[in-house]
Amino acid sequence: MILLNNISKRFGKKSLFEQLSLPIAAYQITVLLGENGAGKSTLLQILAGLERADSGEILYFEERKTAKDLKDFVGYVPQDIALWEHLSIEDNIQFFRSLIKQPISQQQINDYYEQLHLVDLHQPVSQLSGGTKRKANIIVGLLAAPHFLILDEPTVGIDLKSRYEIHQLLRHLKQSHTIIMTTHHIDELESVADQIAVIGKDPFYSDVLTAKNMSFYK
Structure with missing residues (x-):
């Protein structure tokens, strides 16, 4: 378990x-919900060691970790596409x-290509669809074999098929990874979420989850 205490x-x-x-x-998918500006992305950056909390502590499987430690422990996938546009995916x-x-290993990379149905490996990224870019963005976050995978809006602005394929990968990955992600798609909760946390003060998200009889942290 990863525990945030009074952050x-x-x-x-x-x-x-x-x-x-x-x-x-541990080994579940936690989804953060909340309005824009509630601090979801900042919280992910704090968990990844890219931003510092003003107070409180985080225990990663009962241990404190430095920002240096987290480089090997965490795979961070930002909302922005972190790829060189003039280069191919490969x-x-x-x-x-x-x-x-x-x-x-290269074999593991090839397995991710296959699971995500990535075939346009040698075209410039600038010529690829948003869904293909998102999939490649996730693979970059997995290259260091992280224990903890953090994804900021990994399915924003992409087609339904790509979202489905990413969901399939995440469900597979949680067998060996602890995963936290943000989304604005309420329907994704039923597809991938094992645990839901509402961040922010807008009651809309809590009301929707209550209406759907879905349990959540607030």
Whole structure:
């Protein structure tokens, strides 16, 4: 389990969250819901060691970890596409793989290609669909064989088929990874979420989940 204890974060006079506590169950998919500006992306960055909380602590399987430790422990997939547009998917993957001390094998990469039905491996990224870019973005986050996978809006703006294929991969990955992600798609909760946490003050999300008889943390 990954445990957030009394995490607080402010930007100037704006408080994103105060004394937020949340358990993230091991080998499950936790989904964060909330309005824009509620701090979901910032919370993911704190979990990934890219941003610091003002107070509180995070225990990763009962251990504190430094930002350096988290580089090997966490796979972080940002909402923005983190690929070189002029390179192909294969060239992007090999470039980012070369930066990792102990990357996954080429066979594992090929398995991810197959699971995500990625076939346009040698065209420039600039010529590819949004769904194809999202899939490649996720593979980059998996290259270091992380224990903890963090995904910020991994299915935003893509077609239904690509969303389905990404969901299939995430359900497979949770057998060996602890996963947390954000989404604005309520229907994704029924598809992939094992645990739901509502971030922010807008009651809309809590009301929708209550109407659907879905349990959640707040």
